[in-house]
Amino acid sequence: MINIDIGATAISILTLFGIYSLMSISLNLEYGVAGLPNFGKALFISIGAYTAGITYTRLLPLLAGVEAIHPCGPTMGGALQLRSEIMASNPTAGFINFGLTLLFAAAIAGAVGFAVSYVTLRLKEEWFLALVLLVGGETVRILVRGADDFICSHNGISGVAQPFFFVADPRSRALLFMLLSLALALLAYLYSQRLNHSPFGRMLKGLRENEEVTRGLGKNISLARAQIMAVGSLIAAIGGVLFALNTGFVNTNDFVVNLTLDVWVMVVLGGIGNNRGALLGALLIAIMDRFAQIGAIVLNMGGSDIEFNYVRFIGFGLILLWMLRYRPAGLLPESRLTTDAHDVVRRVIGASK
Amino acid sequence: MTPLLEMKNLRKDFGGLRAVDNVSLQVPEGAIIGLIGPNGSGKSTLINLIAGSTDLSSGQVLFASQDISDLPADEVFKLGIARGYQEPALYFKMTVLDNLLLPVKDQRGERPWYAPWRRSWQHEEAAHAEAAVQVLEQVQLLHHYDTLASDLSGGQMKLLEIARCLMGKPQLLLLDEPTAGVAPKLAYEIFQQIARLRDDFGITLLIVEHRLEILFDFADYVYVMHLGKLLAQGAVDEIANDAIVREVYFGD
């Protein structure tokens, strides 16, 4: 038998939960609320990770006042050591770098989301958007992987340490990062929850239900679409930054279609259009991920020849199919939208009685 | 006096089909104008052309002397032209109240950076809600404010659609068969409501309608379309007794 450290497992699950929540909330805003099928989620998540790859290799040394070393090729080891030394000894530089990474990632992803939305307006059929985003995400991944100097193509960049790297005790270090990711997820949740019950949310739900009519009622739906794509993309990119920091690596191989599917499963599982559902989906997938890893170890130690990772994907597919067929609204179905105005009307009616 | 809405030589081709062929008509301010014709005569297409949801092939649409021929639907609405649809196109998954509040113009809370800060838009929203109460009282739907639009009866849906248009404070209302699929008695009530819109709010109306017996009671002037062309026009009495109109319309 292996010993499972319950504390460490809980910390790693909750950290993943925070990161996945950012991703699922962003997809829920785009698809659940506004009806935009973003099958290119991996692209926007990867923008966050690539940004981290660049800031950690180019910006961090500058902030610490030392000269940057080219991160790829023969100087790779030296550059990695430099990063680790700075992150361990200079928390200020680490935090400034982290903050700027979030800022840049959000700005770039938001701008890309906004632009992509406008470019894809000319698509003839609605579902082409799904296809273009899916394929666009893979294209960018291949181009980034091909560009040697960008994030070191196939090797990727390691030693992308989380900002609390300087804390000596590994348990407290992990705990602090968990709190950080949960805090960012909470912010995203509160934002999207309030958005949902605002006039903006109302307009987006109108857009989801009937685009033509919403345009006919004086709404600039192209702008609204682009705005929600920007918001969703920047949240996804923040998730991407944390994703990279959590594993410590930036590698193009992580941002394949399967990652997009993971996020879709979270939203479909939790409940399309319901932010709490998105959180629940993220939690379930985080737990599943972690236990799949533990299960794989247990299975291998038990001498089984079956590779657990494969079984995980089969299970994943089956869950998705089961949900689509029997619980299409998810575990927590969307509650109906009632904006603040209802309270006002209730009061008016009450007063007139 | 220049008419509120003026169409000059409108034409619309769908592939090889000419749905609207050289139609010119005028809608004076404060009038109720009827637009009639057999199915497929191009009436609904004409409404779409004015509202900007279909691009025109040639011709010109002037609204309050401004050329709106090439404006998209949202701009047309903002200028003061609202429209209803033949099949009620409500937001069926929203409450009656949210259906009404959505079309209100220039809402602060519709901008993503204000939306999460409730304080920045809640006063505005409350004012809109009070305006909605007025409109709901007018169409007798006030006590349904919290009902999902999909749970309303057919006649209530028609009324809600008109009420929703009013929230955009239009000068001109385009209605496409406002009584389609509604019981005759209720159809008459709907037209009474429509007449009050003109009398109380000064709204001008262009109405496509098949129930001529009701339309002729309320309309000031009627245009008749047939096969995409304008067949006849005139005051209600003239049209009702026009031999050609009777032939294409009633087949006698």
Place this chain on the structure above:
Amino acid sequence: MGDNLPPALLTTSLVNTIQIGSLYALMALGITLTFSVMKLPNFAHAEYATAGAYAALIVSLSGVLNPLVIMIAAFVVGALSALISHLAVFKPLERRDVSFYTLILASFAVGLIIRYILFTMADYFNLFDLRIAIPLRVLFREGTLILSNLFAWVVPTSLVLVFILTLLLNRSPLGREMRALANNVNLARVIGIPVERVKNYTWLLVGGLAGVAGALWGLQTAVHPLMGWGAIISVFAAAILGGLSSFSGTILGAYVVAFSENTVILFLNVNYGVDLAYKPAIPFIIIIVVLLFRPQGLTKLIRRAGDLGR
């Protein structure tokens, strides 16, 4: 075009274009058929090819080396996996009239399941990267250009299958019924076409053809659980070049995609130093450009009798 391309490289790449293009055509025709008849963009389609390749591999490993038997095994396994995914997944979903996105997600899930069942099996029996064991003989050699007996097998077989499929669609009663479904399902039902049966046959046909394509592929390269998934975007690009509706457009599209992946990239590499690592990006770029600027694909360029109306 190949001004600066060494002639030997050019010839090799053109041979590859024909070989790969024919296989793409076999699979892409299936995607076009499923899309026009069933209104389903099936991202699991390439997995039927992988399943067929594994069926062929297992039969050949068991000692049966008769190519016909191998192909039939591949056809049957491909056809069955397609029919099962229809009956178990797509049909119930279609009956509930779900959105396009639900269907896309479901097809991804089906693909995931088939792929990782094959992975588990391949892992358990150690069947990674094996070739279907038909002996290789060199028929023709000229510099780097080598034509084996497999080339003599793959290209004619796929061309003949494409031809038979075209005939079937245009001349047979089943083909007529499929086209009726593609045009208007409700109308087809009203005039008494057995819609469900035609759909089942369509699935068997497209799955079987994909299976054969997978087996033919396994003859020239190695069989791996990821081989279908790796080709799905190229195959989709071909179908999209056919406007997802035109048969002739899809076939032409398949060769266009294969040509860009083999010859054009080589040309760019030799002349402009474009890294060959960018090769996978080609079908992606084709899809994006076509969907944005020419959603009807190549259809208008080649209006022919073989087109499925939409």
